[in-house]
Amino acid sequence: xxxxxxxxxxxxxxxxxxxxxxxxxxxxxxxxxxxxxxxxxxxxxxxxxxxxxxxxxxxxxxxxxxxxxxxxxxxxxxxxxxxxxxxxxxxxxxxxxxxxxxxxxxxxxxxxxxxx
Amino acid sequence: xxxxxxxxxxxxxxxxxxxxxxxxxxxxxxxxxxxxxxxxxxxxxxxxxxxxxxxxxxxxxxxxxxxxxxxxxxxxxxxxxxxxxxxxxxxxxxxxxxxxxxxxxxxxxxx
Numbered sequence: 481x482x483x484x485x486x487x488x489x490x491x492x493x494x495x496x497x498x499x500x501x502x503x504x505x506x507x508x509x510x511x512x513x514x515x516x517x518x519x520x521x522x523x524x525x526x527x528x529x530x531x532x533x534x535x536x537x538x539x540x541x542x543x544x545x546x547x548x549x550x551x552x553x554x555x556x557x558x559x560x561x562x563x564x565x566x567x568x569x570x571x572x573x574x575x576x577x578x579x580x581x582x583x584x585x586x587x588x589x590x591x592x593x594x595x596x
Numbered sequence: 597x598x599x600x601x602x603x604x605x606x607x608x609x610x611x612x613x614x615x616x617x618x619x620x621x622x623x624x625x626x627x628x629x630x631x632x633x634x635x636x637x638x639x640x641x642x643x644x645x646x647x648x649x650x651x652x653x654x655x656x657x658x659x660x661x662x663x664x665x666x667x668x669x670x671x672x673x674x675x676x677x678x679x680x681x682x683x684x685x686x687x688x689x690x691x692x693x694x695x696x697x698x699x700x701x702x703x704x705x706x707x
Contacts, residue, residue, distance in 0.1 A: 524639070587638040587639050
């Protein structure tokens with residue numbers, strides 16, 4: 481089945497530094513990638529929708545200059561958290577549509593970001 | 597926007613049946629999904645409904661009433677491993693057909 485590989489699975493960084501999270505679709509072309517953030521004991525909150533070759537669409541309240549999304553190819557989307565702060569510590573998950581179908585949404589394994 | 601409500605927590609006994617409800621208010625409805633998520637892991641797909649009625653898949657069933665903006669996930673013969681969060685998500689017709697998730701229901705299965 482469709483697989484999305486997400487790396488790293490966890491990362492600890494210092495305040496003020498930047499962290500890049502990668503999501504790769506291994507056996508399909510992901511024209512659209514969704515990026516979610518999940519705080520402890522909360523649900524997934526959509527941050528942005530990225531489309532290959534075009535600018536990402538950010539949800540209200542998400543700073544596009546802080547969360548940089550690049551979707552330069554059909555198999556790779558990246559999320560860079562710039563100038564990270566402790567409040568950015570969260571679980572970040574990507575999701576891609578593998579096909580036109582009801583169960584076509586495949587999730588990455590998630591990245592646990594801790595900013596110290 | 598979309599408004600999706602589900603209970604925060606539920607507790608049930610091993611071997612029993614539990615029903616997790618989800619109500620939604622949205623425009624451009626294009627399907628409702630249920631996902632299971634264990635702590636620290638990505639969500640895994642359980643079921644999908646776009647037409648009214650019941651979809652059964654093994655121990656899991658999901659029901660949808662579009663006129664009522666209502667869905668439920670039914671788990672039968674509960675097992676300890678079913679302890680997890682269950683997320684209701686609605687898809688709408690817009691750019692990219694994105695999913696909007698409810699707050700999730702944390703289910704605890706007790707012996």
